Amino acid sequence: MQNTKKINNPKKLNAICFFNVNLHVSGCSSVLMEEASQNAPHQQKQKLENLTSDILLWSLHFHISLHVSHLSNCLLTRSGIISHKLSVSVDVRMGHTLFGALGLFCEYFLCLNHSFHRYNFLNVEVNSFCQFDDVSHFILALNILLYCGHAQDPRPVLTVSPSWTSPGDSVTLTCSVGPLSAGWRFFWYKAVPDLSDYYKYYTLELLAGGTTGTEQDSYILHGQTHTAGYVCRAGRGDPVFYTQYSDVKFVWSGGEFVQTFIFLHKGINVLFVLTLFVLCVSPNDVSSGVNPAASLTVSPHRLQHFSTESLSLICEGNSTEWRVIKVDEDGKRSTCYYWGEMTGSTCNTDTRASSGVYWCESVTQSSNAANITIHNPQPVLTVSPSWTSPGDSVTLTCSVEHPSAGWRFFWYNVVPDLTDYYTYYTFELLAGGTNGTEQDSYILHGQTHTAGYVCRAGRGDPVSYTQYSDVKFVWSGGVNPAASLTVSPHRLQHFSTESLSLICEGNSTEWRVMTVDEDGDVSTCSNWGEMTGSTCNTNTRARSGVYWCESVTQFSNAANITIHSGDVILVSPVRPVTEGHSVTLGCKLRTENLLYNVDFYKNNTIIPNPVRGELLISAVTKSDEGFYKCRGRKSPQGLETLTSAESWLSVKYPEEAASSSVFLVPLVVGLVSGVLLIILLLLFLRRYRKSEGEIFSF
16 A cells, blocks of 8 residues: 655746745845945055945845746656656756755855955955854755755646446546646555544555556546545656656446436536436435445435535445545535544534535445535525605515525514624514415505615525525614714715714614715724714714614614715705795805805706705695706806715605694594494484384284
């Protein structure tokens, strides 16, 4: 048996070699400068002016050494061509080492020779600073070079075709060495599991008849029956110079399911999706075509799983010691230790599994393989409308990618968690939501205040859930007496150079200010301001977005604030205007100067306005709701126009009207019910009297 070897990155090792040489050159020149300045007589100090130019010469010496080392690299990388042209076998490692050592000696003798001739007048002991610190230092440098040369051994690339087989198939192994050259022989190995070595994974056994290698760079395996791993390497010369071992490549056997999977994947997509769903829930697919001596069973018994599920990978067969191996989508190999917990012959993943090929290994056997897909679906929640007036109905819709039958949808209200800086919220199921709904929508009646919601989907027994959706908010501009937001300055648009104060008030002693920016990112005041008590001061770091206050149990009214980098903003109220009241909109210049020829627009349509500079709406109605902006000039004859951003003007019904409307319906219902009850009672009495008269006459 022969063991695989793990060699570090050759480029990094070359850098170590060059850095080692550079240390000696820099040390030589720096010590020379120090000793020369300390020992030079006063009258000879002018000669020290030459030291600066000499430093450049030391650098030149280093570059000579660098190029010598580079030449050895060239010999290495082009060894195939050199061997082919000269018809000889070149031991590249030895050449690399000798050239590297030559570079070090060049540095030493160049330093020594130049220093004697140049600085002997200073009476400096040149040997004291040009020689190596000690013999061990020099040997260390040579060892680094030896390792560098060895690290440059080429590593072949092994490919297997096909990688998934049915029992009895033939498999072709191909070993590629670059650059191509004559004289290579190829050696083929089977990877044998080594459960005693945690890091090495495998020992290698030569395949039948492989002692002397093959001239061909391919090897055919006939009658492949079970999962197995293979390795190759190449060699040439006498004595033989070997490349490194290739990485282990696997030939997997998973039974008939895998072949069906591949055929359908290359066929019609719709047929693939439908058939895949049927196959994945069939109990005979994951373990079909198993090796009796080593088999893998997956629980739940299917090939597709949610990331929120825990899997059990169970090994069975003629062994008492097992390990579970995975090769992920990037080709990286790992054991259960990294993404689960091995208990006896079972690996439990605890939701840490990822998509890849899984199989069991004992000391002598490899099981059937399962190509498991881990889905990490996250539903998308939408709310409509996102801005509401008191009493509006809101529809929540939960969308799952690749929807199919069997989903149930679960709906949650978000509750602020002021103790957790990262999660922000905890979730509470909405009324009647324990068992979920078959419909992917949920209607909220009588929405009154700002609130946040999430959803998720689940199916199966036991239920497998998707992730939670991102939080979506339903905002209300109306003031909640238990929690309210005040913006200072009291307008929706602000210049980017302004500092804002966002003030929280209501039935709480602890508050935080939240925002959702234009990209949908949620953050707190600590990310863009400073929270002092119940007030958040932005210090010019605020961005455009929706802002609101939160206590442990309440959400405040929300304000859709625009931070404008231009020279003009629209002055409009933060809170909704009560119907019947008046409102004045203004146009503000950054420099506080007067704007000329100001026009106002609603939904991009100019509004006739006899008063220049502001827009007065004396009695607001619901029809006045919309997006407003203003436009003006810096001077009466100015050609440049300045336009503000748009802001929404919200209108609400009077509280008295709203309150009366709330009580009007039950009042009317009560009156109608009372009248009907009286009528029914009178009819009953009349009938009763009539029946009494009939009896009496009899």
